[in-house]
Amino acid sequence: DIQMTQSPSALSASVGDRVTITCRASQSVSSWLAWYQQKPGKAPKLLIYKASSLESGVPSRFSGSGYGTEFTLTISDLQPDDLATYYCQQYNSYPFIFGPGTKVDIK
Amino acid sequence: EVQLVESGGGLVKPGESLTLSCAASGFSFSNAWMTWVRQAPGKGLEWVGRIKTKTEGGTTDYAALVKGRFTISRDDSINTLFLQINSLNTEDTAVYYCTTVKGPFEDYFDYWGRGTLVTVSS
Numbered sequence: 766d767i768q769m770t771q772s773p774s775a776l777s778a779s780v781g782d783r784v785t786i787t788c789r790a791s792q793s794v795s796s797w798l799a800w801y802q803q804k805p806g807k808a809p810k811l812l813i814y815k816a817s818s819l820e821s822g823v824p825s826r827f828s829g830s831g832y833g834t835e836f837t838l839t840i841s842d843l844q845p846d847d848l849a850t851y852y853c854q855q856y857n858s859y860p861f862i863f864g865p866g867t868k869v870d871i872k
Numbered sequence: 873e874v875q876l877v878e879s880g881g882g883l884v885k886p887g888e889s890l891t892l893s894c895a896a897s898g899f900s901f902s903n904a905w906m907t908w909v910r911q912a913p914g915k916g917l918e919w920v921g922r923i924k925t926k927t928e929g930g931t932t933d934y935a936a937l938v939k940g941r942f943t944i945s946r947d948d949s950i951n952t953l954f955l956q957i958n959s960l961n962t963e964d965t966a967v968y969y970c971t972t973v974k975g976p977f978e979d980y981f982d983y984w985g986r987g988t989l990v991t992v993s994s
Contacts, residue, residue, distance in 0.1 A: 799980035803917075808969055808987055809917065809981075820982070852917055856979040859979070860936065861979045864916075
């Protein structure tokens with residue numbers, strides 16, 4: 766199975782900051798990577814698919830990049846509403862493993 | 873508007889069985905691949921399994937941890953997805969989410985229900 770890691774596991778940043786989260790796969794997943802946002806007490810929400818494609822309705826301050834084994838999710842202008850845990854997920858091959866998550870806190 | 877509403881969770885004893893349901897609306901359910909994802913309290917997301925459309929044989933795939941104990945099925949006549957869980961143990965305690973799969977072999981999850989909590993305890 767492909768294993769996924771994320772770093773950092775948690776971060777705290779100020780409103781307006783640029784935040785970057787890294788996701789690594791144990792073997793290449795090509796561009797088959799998605800990012801989700803989960804706010805406290807809520808279901809996850811799809812943000813990015815195919816590594817860099819923004820899901821409809823998602824603010825443009827979210828962006829994704831990467832290929833193969835290393836990917837990043839960037840929030841360019843952190844807002845209070847972005848307080849959440851962010852998960853990556855590979856869908857290159859079954860089983861479709863999620864990363865362990867990165868908790869983003871607002872200072 | 874796509875809606876997924878899970879039900880059937882609750883408090884169960886170890887060794888018991890449970891069937892969760894997910895009522896779908898707002899899209900062509902019969903043409904959709906569907907997935908269950910679970911989340912233990914305070915933990916991350918865990919893919920449980922998926923089911924393809926009846927046209928594609930209704931084939932199911934499961935995570936290794938649950939294979940043999942979990943069964944995913946669907947009833948397209950009532951737009952409902954099911955997850956049967958047998959021999960429940962405390963490690964099955966989690967919120968279970970029903971999700972749509974974006975498309976065949978595009979196994980990312982674009983719509984999610986609110987989830988139903990299963991608590992396994994004696």
